[in-house]
Amino acid sequence: MTNLAHKEDYTWLPAPPPRRFRLLSGEKAVFRARPDESAAQWAKGERYIAVSSMPGPYDPDVTPYLTGLLELYSQEHLRELYIAGGSQSAKTDFMHTTWGYDAVIDPGPTLIVMQDRETAVETLTDRLVTMLENTPSLRRLRTGNPDDISTRRIRLRTGMVTYLGWAQSEKRLASKPIRYGKFDEVDLWPEASIKKAYARLRAYEDSYKVIECCTASTESGRIWVVRKQAQARLDFWPVCPFCGEAHIMDAANIQWPEGIMDPAKLGDKGSAWYQCPHCNAKWDEEDRNQAVRSAAALHDPAGEHGPVVWHGWRPRPDSGDIRSAARIWAHIPPLISRFVPFHKIAAAYLLTLVEPSGANLQYYYNDCLGLPVPEDSEGELTSEKELYERRQNYGPDGADWQVPMAAVVLTGAVDVQADRLECEIVAWGEGHESWGIEYKVFHGKPQEVAVWDQLHDFLDAARYRHETGAELHVAKVAVDVGYAGDHAGKFVRRSRRYVAVRGSNTRGLPLVPRKASKSRKWRVSFYELGVDTGKDTLFAWLTAAGSGPRYCHWHMKYDFEYFRMLCAERPKKEKNRRTGRIETVWALRDGFIRNEALDIRVYNLAIREILNPNYARLTTKLREQMEELQEAPPTAERPGEAGQAKPKPKKKASFIASKGVQFDD
Ligand SMILES: [Zn+2]
16 A cells, blocks of 8 residues: 555656756766655655554654654754654654665665664664565665675665664774764763764765764763754744643643652553643643644744744754754653653652662653753752651641741742742741741733732732731732733832842842842832842751751642742852853753742742841730730631631731831832
């Protein structure tokens, strides 16, 4: 069947484009075999896959994300394509597809290098030869001479020779010139082998093509380091089947029933799911496959309708132009592969918490995330777990208060995201000991007033009962005006309790400047926060043990995802391009995308500093108030739940906010 289809569809002799004619006049054989077809088109119509859980004709819907990479491979400007991924991402198969494509469309001497000798032999006999026999246009290229296919070499009728090598066979890597290189698992190669293999490509300086594939192993491994050499760096952006928004899939969005910490309980398909960060829809694996297929169908290389999209691939912010880059790096996270179920990733993650051994970390990062193991991950990984285990109930069961005795003032902070506002309320006491009271998310675009109304109603009505029986409201709220600033600015003007802040990445700034800056654009004054300094402080405080000064408490209501966000960044050494000095900067850990909880906690630190509460005076006032309350007859009213509007004498509430606290405005 494939054969017949082939005869009908295949255009053997297209009208040669005139500009090519002169160039190829002496190469008739090559010329004849050069229809204007991309590698993706060729693979779809022709290629047979022998070794796979789904053998048969190549079906682009099995690995839709490869379509864009095959299309890139056929681009004239491409010389080197580096693919970093995890297991099950069909990287090796991708190399073989391009081999068939080269052989049919534009043959040239080829070197295929596998990680070891055994894999090299197996590749030739099991994969390449089977592909040769089952793919119509390749079958025709066989010579019929059995000597032309040995365990180390394939010679085709066009004269194209394919050499098989392995990473340690330096001698084999250093012989004849080659035009096409397909290098697998390059992290396992000795450096000398890479150099030798590249040296063989020199004869074809203007037309060679190399593919390097590897499961990322460590941050200093070849495939991770080489991304810096690449002119374009790409990520794949699946499109949510529920809301139509695209994003880079992140394992942090995998969820499973609350409370499960035992990896063995996540053994079944469907026991974990993926949550779209845009619309919170729960994806099952079929939804994921659909999201990947929809992405591959998106192609807008000029970015005429928004960002540049190349069959679902999008350049990173620091990437060069995909349409002209000679060296391109792409990351295939296993999450986008239909062969990778969510529950396996979730279980592997839990295993790294229960047993953070080298092997478990390696499996989780390399195989499940397609990322290198962070170089100092052992200490880091435990921190979100430690903090999660720190959670506590502040009072006995059924207590009608939320704020314990030692805490005397409440602050809030708001982070603005493209589709929601996030807010945390923190209680503070002597020595800056803190208690996380509540973390809330308000869904809605910050450009629309509705979500701000929700936030305002919440903050305006929020009363938290103190252990003394007094009611506290939130004294000051820091609001991030760094995103959708005019809307955030408008919100800030609604109340004197709201304070505009903006994070600055300039290293070495104090967390809170001595003076607020004025913004005419947002019509508010705002504090430019040295967030890196704030993070240094916060992480120093997180190591404070027991109760007491600077210790951070969290309530049982906080979920694990919160702590993952809180610990999403870690200090990294980086060279300052301007000064040349090595500096420590806070950067997202690989595999982490969401860090709102961290930003919000830093804003809370800042607003506490701006508020500068006099803990001793506030404590005295609360005591006095408690005595008053004890003298007064109990009221019939039930204590207000957090966030519920509760009519209360206005005087008492404003006492906490204005008299007990020194404002600077
Ligand atoms: Zn969605």
